[in-house]
Amino acid sequence: MLRFFILSSLVAAAGPALWGQAAPSAVDFVQPTATVAAGDQGGTFFGHPPDPRKTRRYFIAAEPVVWDFLPLGKDEVCGNPIPPMIAANRDTLMLRYVQYTDASFTTRAPANPTLGILGPVLRGVVGDFLAVTFLNRTHQPLSMHPHGVHYDKDSEGAYYQPLPGRGAAVAPGARFTYVWQLDESSGPLPGEPSSKGWLYHSHVNSDTESNLGLTGLIVVTDPHRARPDGTPADVDREFATLFMIFDTTAAGPVPPSAAALAPADAVNSLLFANAAAAAKAAGAPPRGSAPDKELTEAGERYAINGRIYGNLPGLEMNEGEHVRWYLLGLGGEADNHTAHWHGVRLLEDGVRRTDVMELLPASMKVADLVADNPGSWLLHCHVADHMNGGMFARFVIFPRAAVGADRSPAHAFLGFPAPLTAP
Ligand SMILES: [Cu+2]
Numbered sequence: 001m002l003r004f005f006i007l008s009s010l011v012a013a014a015g016p017a018l019w020g021q022a023a024p025s026a027v028d029f030v031q032p033t034a035t036v037a038a039g040d041q042g043g044t045f046f047g048h049p050p051d052p053r054k055t056r057r058y059f060i061a062a063e064p065v066v067w068d069f070l071p072l073g074k075d076e077v078c079g080n081p082i083p084p085m086i087a088a089n090r091d092t093l094m095l096r097y098v099q100y101t102d103a104s105f106t107t108r109a110p111a112n113p114t115l116g117i118l119g120p121v122l123r124g125v126v127g128d129f130l131a132v133t134f135l136n137r138t139h140q141p142l143s144m145h146p147h148g149v150h151y152d153k154d155s156e157g158a159y160y161q162p163l164p165g166r167g168a169a170v171a172p173g174a175r176f177t178y179v180w181q182l183d184e185s186s187g188p189l190p191g192e193p194s195s196k197g198w199l200y201h202s203h204v205n206s207d208t209e210s211n212l213g214l215t216g217l218i219v220v221t222d223p224h225r226a227r228p229d230g231t232p233a234d235v236d237r238e239f240a241t242l243f244m245i246f247d248t249t250a251a252g253p254v255p256p257s258a259a260a261l262a263p264a265d266a267v268n269s270l271l272f273a274n275a276a277a278a279a280k281a282a283g284a285p286p287r288g289s290a291p292d293k294e295l296t297e298a299g300e301r302y303a304i305n306g307r308i309y310g311n312l313p314g315l316e317m318n319e320g321e322h323v324r325w326y327l328l329g330l331g332g333e334a335d336n337h338t339a340h341w342h343g344v345r346l347l348e349d350g351v352r353r354t355d356v357m358e359l360l361p362a363s364m365k366v367a368d369l370v371a372d373n374p375g376s377w378l379l380h381c382h383v384a385d386h387m388n389g390g391m392f393a394r395f396v397i398f399p400r401a402a403v404g405a406d407r408s409p410a411h412a413f414l415g416f417p418a419p420l421t422a423p
Contacts, residue, residue, distance in 0.1 A: 030204055032141045032171035033164050041166050042177035043131065046152045050129035050179050056418040058122055059100040061135040062142050062202070062214060067094040067117060069246075069301045069308045077310030077378065077394045085298045086308070086390075092248045092301075094213035095138055095202075099416055105135050109416035114314035116305025118242055119216025121415035122200070125223040125230045126187035128420070133177040134170060141169040141204050146218055147364065148198030149180040158203035169204045186220045193350045193366045194225035194232040197240065197326030210330050211250035213306065215242060217326055219414065229417060235368065236321040237412035241304050241312075242328040243337040243359050243381055243391065249299035302381070302389030315379065315395035316408040317371045325367040326414075329359030336360060337386065343377035343397070344369045356382060374399040 034041060043049060068090050075082060097119030099109040109120065122130055134144050144167075145157035153165035155178040160168075167176045188196050198218040202209035217240050227233050304312050317323050325346070329337055337359040346367040348354050357365055380392030398406050 030141050030159055030169050032174065033166050033168045034170040034174045034176040036171060036173045040133065040175045040177055042154060043179060045129065045179040045181060050131060052421045054127060055129040055131050055421050056124050057421050058130060058132040058418050059103055059105060060120060060132055060144065061098050061100060061105055061137050062095055063098050063137045065094055065096050067092045067213065067306060069303060069306060070311050072311050075309035077392060080309060082309060096213045097216050103133060112414060114239060114312065116307050116312055117213045118240060118305050119214070121217045121219055121240065123219040123221070123230055123415045124182050125221045125226050126182050126184055127223060128182045130180045130182065131177055132180070133175055135175040136170045136172055139172050141171055142202045142209060142214065143168060143170055143204050144178055144200055145203035146180050146198060146200040148196065148220065149186045149218065150183040151178070151180050155179050182220045188222050191350055193324065193368055194234050195219050195221040195324065197328065197364050197366060199328055199362060199364055208250045211247045215330060217328065219326065231413040232324065234322065235324040237317050237323045238326065238414045239315060239323065240326040240328065240414055241339070242330060243304055243339055244330045245335055246301040246303055246306065247299055248301055300389070302386045302391035304391060304393050307393065308390035310392055310394055312393040315393060316398065318398045318402070318408050319371055319374050319400040321371045323369050323371055325369065327357050327359055327363065327365040327367055329361055329363040331361050336383065338382040339379065340382045341377065341379050343373045343375060344371070371397045373397060
C-alpha cells in the first residue's frame with residue numbers, strides 16, 4: 001500500500017510538463033512492425049508453420065515491475081555498509097519477461113527465484129522448434145531477439161533498416177509469435193558440455209531495454225545426452241547468472257501525452273518519468289561532465305541477476321551433485337567481469353579447469369562443477385570496483401547427510417516445462 005502511494009505520488013509529481021520537454025529519442029525512429037490492429041502475424045518459419053510434433057510453445061509477456069536490487073536491505077555476506085544512494089533508491093521501475101501457461105496470458109508459470117530479473121528459461125533439444133508468443137504489456141515497442149538459434153527475418157526480433165522483420169518491434173498491446181529452430185548449429189559439439197546457453201533480449205533499443213531488465217536464457221541440449229524432458233542427462237542441477245552493471249537511469253520513450261495513460265498504467269508510465277527523464281527536463285549536464293558522472297554512478301547497480309550485495313537467493317545444491325552453471329554477461333565497456341567461485345573448481349566449456357570465468361558483454365559460457373566441498377561459499381566478480389559495488393552472491397553446498405530444509409529440493413532444472421505440442 002505504501003509502495004503504491006509512493007508510486008502514485010511520483011507519477012503525479014512528474015506531471016505533464018515532463019512529457020512535453022523530452023528530447024526526441026532513437027525510439028522515435030521506430031515504426032512498430034507488429035500492431036494490435038494487424039493481430040499476430042507470426043507463427044511461421046520461412047513461410048510455413050513448424051511441425052507441431054517438434055514444437056515447444058511458450059507464452060511470454062513484457063511487463064513493468066517494481067524491482068528491488070536489495071530485498072534483504074543489507075549485506076549479510078560481506079557486511080558492507082550499503083551506500084546511501086542505493087539504500088535510498090531500492091525500488092526501481094523496470095521491465096521484465098514473464099511466462100504464462102497459455103495464450104490467454106492469465107496464469108503465470110512458476111518463476112525461479114534464483115533467476116532474479118532474468119526472464120523465463122526457454123529450452124529444447126536439437127531438432128525442436130520454439131514457438132514463442134510475445135505479448136507487449138508496456139508502453140513502448142519491444143521485441144525478443146534470440147542468440148544462437150536459427151530464424152527467418154520475421155523472427156529475428158531486432159529493429160534496424162532496411163526492411164525490419166515483422167517481429168522487429170511489437171507495439172504496446174500487440175503480440176507476435178516468434179519461431180526459432182534449434183538446429184544442429186545451435187547445439188553443442190560432441191566435445192562441448194551436453195547443453196548450451198544462449199541469451200535472448202529485447203532489440204528495438206537494445207542497450208536501454210537490457211538495462212530495463214529485458215533479458216533471458218535459452219538452453220539447447222544435445223538429444224543424445226538428454227532426458228526425455230530435454231534436460232541434460234549428465235547433470236543434476238542448473239543455475240544461470242548474468243553479470244551486468246544495470247544503469248537504472250535508462251530512459252524509455254516518452255508517451256505522446258500524459259492524458260493517454262490510464263490510471264491503471266501508473267506504474268508503467270512512471271518508467272518514462274524516471275531519474276534520467278527528470279534530469280533531461282530540468283536541463284541535464286553534458287555527458288562526461290562531473291555531474292553527469294555522479295548521476296550515472298548514483299544509478300549503477302553492480303548486479304548478479306539484478307541483485308546486489310549478496311541478495312540473490314537460492315544458489316543451493318547438495319553434496320555430490322553435478323551442477324551446470326550458465327554464465328552470461330551484458331552491458332557496456334565497464335562490463336568486463338571475472339566470475340570467481342570459492343571452494344570449488346569448474347570445467348569451463350568442457351576444456352579448461354578453472355575457478356574464474358571471464359565475461360564480456362554478450363558472453364555465454366557453460367561451467368560444470370561437482371559439489372564436493374560442503375559449506376557456504378562466495379561467488380563474486382573479481383574486478384575490485386565491481387566487488388566493492390556489490391557484485392557478489394552466496395552459494396551453499398549442503399552436506400550429504402543433510403535432511404529437510406537443509407537439503408536442496410530435487411526439482412533442479414531451469415525453466416517451466418513446455419512439452420511438445422503434439423504427441
Ligand atoms: Cu565485474
